[in-house]
Amino acid sequence: MSTESTTVRPTKKQRELLTFIETFIAANGYSPSYREIMKGLQYNSVATVSLHVNSLISRGHLLKRDHSARSLELVKPTVAASEPKIVLKQLRASEEKWLVEKVELFFKEVEKAPSVIEREIDKLYVLIGALKVLGLDGAASGFIARLSAIKKRREDNEYVV
DSSP: OOHHHHOOOOOHHHHHHHHHHHHHHHHHSSOOOHHHHHHHTTOSOHHHHHHHHHHHHHTTSEEEOSSSTTOEEESSOOHHHHSOOOOOOOOOHHHHHHHHHHHHHHHHHHHHSSSOOHHHHHHHHHHHHHHHHTTOHHHHHHHHHHHHHHHHHHHHHHTOO
16 A cells, blocks of 8 residues: 555644744755754654654654654655745854844843834834844744844833823
8 A cells, every 4th residue: 555545634833833844854864853952843742753753654744753853754744845945044053043132132121121013013023024034043033032022022012092
């Protein structure tokens, strides 16, 4: 029996996980750890990641080479993943760390401010976009949740009279 005949279509969450893993592998050359997946997809625990990964393995979408970290492989990468890609990520690890720390500083300043103006939110969007363009999707995902909280705080303050 072939793998395709036993493959069950992934759920929406499982497709998100497959896309995250595929993007991570394309950007880094190795698969993400469970903690990186947890942070990147904003799951609450590593157990949730494990549950989804094991389900994708049993459904025929993922392979785990052995019991070591970073051993996940996609059974059938998407067409887009198999096409040659332009490598946008041209940062060294030290530069990535520096950049993420700088974005963190901007976020902290806005989070500490007594009120938030729309222009500051726009700047944060640009910073998150820059992280994505540079291939730092995991870091960008972490900042998106914080940006949502900042936007909610701003909206809440607008309704206070």
